[in-house]
Amino acid sequence: MQLIPLPAFSDNYIWMLKDQQRLLVVDPGEGSAVLNWLASHPGVQLDTILVTHHHADHTGGLSELVQATGARVIGPALEKLPVEHSPVAQGHTVAWGGLSFQVIDVPGHTLGHVAFFAPVPGQAPLLFCGDTLFSAGCGRLFEGTPAQMLASLDQLSALPADTRVCCAHEYTLSNLKFALAVDPHNAELQTYAGQCQQRRSQSLPTLPVALSTERAINPFLRTRAAAVRQSIQQHWPEARDDVSAFAALRQWKNEFQ
Numbered sequence: 001m002q003l004i005p006l007p008a009f010s011d012n013y014i015w016m017l018k019d020q021q022r023l024l025v026v027d028p029g030e031g032s033a034v035l036n037w038l039a040s041h042p043g044v045q046l047d048t049i050l051v052t053h054h055h056a057d058h059t060g061g062l063s064e065l066v067q068a069t070g071a072r073v074i075g076p077a078l079e080k081l082p083v084e085h086s087p088v089a090q091g092h093t094v095a096w097g098g099l100s101f102q103v104i105d106v107p108g109h110t111l112g113h114v115a116f117f118a119p120v121p122g123q124a125p126l127l128f129c130g131d132t133l134f135s136a137g138c139g140r141l142f143e144g145t146p147a148q149m150l151a152s153l154d155q156l157s158a159l160p161a162d163t164r165v166c167c168a169h170e171y172t173l174s175n176l177k178f179a180l181a182v183d184p185h186n187a188e189l190q191t192y193a194g195q196c197q198q199r200r201s202q203s204l205p206t207l208p209v210a211l212s213t214e215r216a217i218n219p220f221l222r223t224r225a226a227a228v229r230q231s232i233q234q235h236w237p238e239a240r241d242d243v244s245a246f247a248a249l250r251q252w253k254n255e256f257q
Helices: 031-039 062-069 146-157 172-182 187-201 211-217 226-235 242-255
Strands: 002-008 012-019 022-026 045-050 072-076 086-088 093-096 099-105 114-120 123-130 164-167
Touching (some): 002 031, 012 164, 031 062, 045 093, 146 211, 146 242, 164 211, 187 211, 226 242
Parallel strands (some): 072 086
Antiparallel strands (some): 002 012, 093 099, 099 114
16 A cells, blocks of 8 residues: 655645555546556556545546546535535545545535545554645634634544644645744754755655644644643733634734744
8 A cells, every 4th residue: 555645736735545556546636647647657547536625726636537537536525526426424434445434524624624534454544634734734714613623623633643644735844934933842843843844855745744743743733732822822812712722823823924
């Protein structure tokens, strides 16, 4: 089972799983990127596409890929996609290549956003989380509420510590800049920032990242931690409960330069 981050646009990743000659693709915003990869790997057949949410940079390649390959598309029950798809929501599972993906409802970035989690025999588990969780960050709240996004991130944070978090964008360095402003004395964060800067200087992805790392360095998973909460309250003294603190942190990130 090979995990492949396929770059698309300026900072997207189309995640691919290759199991012998079968291919699964996640959030193909750009169909040509996948078709070019398939052309350079003769004999590999794309048969399944997972979609986390309806935004065009995650769905723009669906029509082209379905027409070219006949792949089945599986995506959120509460969102409209540009092609017919099998709708899934919390409690559903998706079987592929010996894996069983658990569907998790993670509203916030969009109202119907879903994530896909699967244990992998002999490897660390996989989480395809779209634009809900980023390394050192989280998605903007375009449709959902702070309470929804906090609950969604709590669900993801509760997954096994060795889970490989497969975010859909290479936003890590800009997120780390903000995280260091929020939590400047976090030694693990400082170490991780240095590692990520080195990887990007070599044009390597910072992803996937272990969930255990995100729990230690991501301020959006740590809004209840004393250091992060204190930093938030210096800017928003009225943010004293979990939801208002999370909302304040997200607003701070929106305005951060």
